[in-house]
Amino acid sequence: MKNFTYAIPTVVHFGEGQIKKLGGEIAARASRVLVVYGGGSVKRNGVFDAAAAQLKEHGIPWAELPGVEPNPRVATVREGVRLCREQGLDGVLALGGGSVIDCAKGIAAGFYYGGDPWDLSGKKLTPERALPIFTVLTMAATGSEMDNIAVISNPETNEKESFSGPCCYPAVSILDPTYTYSLPASQTAAGTADIMSHTLENYFSPIEDNYLADSLAEAILRSCVKYGPKAIETPGDYEARANLMWNAAWAINGFLDMGKPVAWSVHRMEHELSAFYDVTHGVGLAILTPNWMRYVLSETTQGRFARYGAAVWGLDPALPARKAAEAAIQKTRDFFSASLGLPATLSELGIGPEYFPEMARKARNSGFDRTFVPLSVEDIVNIYQMSL
Numbered sequence: 001m002k003n004f005t006y007a008i009p010t011v012v013h014f015g016e017g018q019i020k021k022l023g024g025e026i027a028a029r030a031s032r033v034l035v036v037y038g039g040g041s042v043k044r045n046g047v048f049d050a051a052a053a054q055l056k057e058h059g060i061p062w063a064e065l066p067g068v069e070p071n072p073r074v075a076t077v078r079e080g081v082r083l084c085r086e087q088g089l090d091g092v093l094a095l096g097g098g099s100v101i102d103c104a105k106g107i108a109a110g111f112y113y114g115g116d117p118w119d120l121s122g123k124k125l126t127p128e129r130a131l132p133i134f135t136v137l138t139m140a141a142t143g144s145e146m147d148n149i150a151v152i153s154n155p156e157t158n159e160k161e162s163f164s165g166p167c168c169y170p171a172v173s174i175l176d177p178t179y180t181y182s183l184p185a186s187q188t189a190a191g192t193a194d195i196m197s198h199t200l201e202n203y204f205s206p207i208e209d210n211y212l213a214d215s216l217a218e219a220i221l222r223s224c225v226k227y228g229p230k231a232i233e234t235p236g237d238y239e240a241r242a243n244l245m246w247n248a249a250w251a252i253n254g255f256l257d258m259g260k261p262v263a264w265s266v267h268r269m270e271h272e273l274s275a276f277y278d279v280t281h282g283v284g285l286a287i288l289t290p291n292w293m294r295y296v297l298s299e300t301t302q303g304r305f306a307r308y309g310a311a312v313w314g315l316d317p318a319l320p321a322r323k324a325a326e327a328a329i330q331k332t333r334d335f336f337s338a339s340l341g342l343p344a345t346l347s348e349l350g351i352g353p354e355y356f357p358e359m360a361r362k363a364r365n366s367g368f369d370r371t372f373v374p375l376s377v378e379d380i381v382n383i384y385q386m387s388l
């Protein structure tokens, strides 16, 4: 295990009705806020009204920025920064999924940054200061509610890049599983795939001596396998929604990769898919992950895959490592396709090979140094090809 610093500062209020704590938490840290939301789901499912009631009760005036896109765009971040500056707002409240929260982080950090907010992602800057960020989560997926990462898209340049920094953790997040009841099956499935992918990216690392983190990762994966299909079948199943929500937060809040180098290989490849084709993040991950696994399977890595197979998929630990590894990968593929109902190929999304070399170059440039298995541009093209 390498040295690390443990500091996850987000205050989480988890459970049904916890929105009642929102107003007091904001009032302690901000006086006027920008309320950021997406295409309108929060207006339909009551989340906006519940948050607005809190703001009114605590006498906190607000301005609104609706219309944050899935795969949030830098133009919306710029608009949010403008509103905060012009209206003297000193906090940002995100109501929605990862896209809305990431946009809020871009606004919060962009507020203090002197230049164009795109620089934060495009030049991979680490912001030193941000307005306080508050979130009311409506979708279990990205973990943005408890991490310090923001992923922003720039459609003009076909780029999707992230930035992060200690100031980008939300100050307070409200995690009420009932707010995810209205999430469509397709997004529940994509979110579950995203949670699993975060966990797998952390799990498959060259360093394997963090027993606590590895065991927690396996538990998160088993929990997704158990509750993802349940939430799809019964959208109002509290137990399923609650477990997915807490899984999402812990899959990427920093705990699983403390003391481990992690390269986020599949995420880097997926971000290029989203950048070029605006695909749903979790869908891209579900297509690429089993093919990445097949590609990196070798005599060196098969033991790790075999452990994964036994711990997550209940495969017989006595199976020969190679056989167990291959079975585990097939289980992963089948789960995404058959149990979650997600596409298995890029062709199903209408994506062909024309940009693969460019996408692979960009993905490679975003860093594969700390990876489980090093990948060249050619390797990445091969994985895209296998995914067609």
Ligand code: NZQ
Residues within 6 Å of the ligand: 037, 038, 039, 040, 041, 042, 045, 068, 069, 070, 071, 072, 096, 097, 098, 099, 100, 102, 138, 139, 140, 141, 142, 143, 144, 147, 149, 150, 151, 179, 180, 181, 182, 183, 184, 187, 191, 194, 252, 267, 274, 281, 282
């Ligand atoms: O826009 P609205 O109307 O709110 O609808 C959204 C959107 O269409 C809808 N939705 C969300 N909650 C709902 C709901 N519909 C009904 N009921 C609800 N309760 O779902 C759609 C997708 O929402 P979005 O926020 O885009 O999904 P997600 O949470 O998966 O976020 C995806 C974005 O996060 C980035 C992704 O790349 C992508 O841009 N990521 C952020 C990370 C982070 N900050 O740490 C890490 C991830 O790996 C990821 O890259």
Ligand code: ZN
Residues within 6 Å of the ligand: 142, 194, 197, 198, 267, 281
């Ligand atoms: Zn992700």
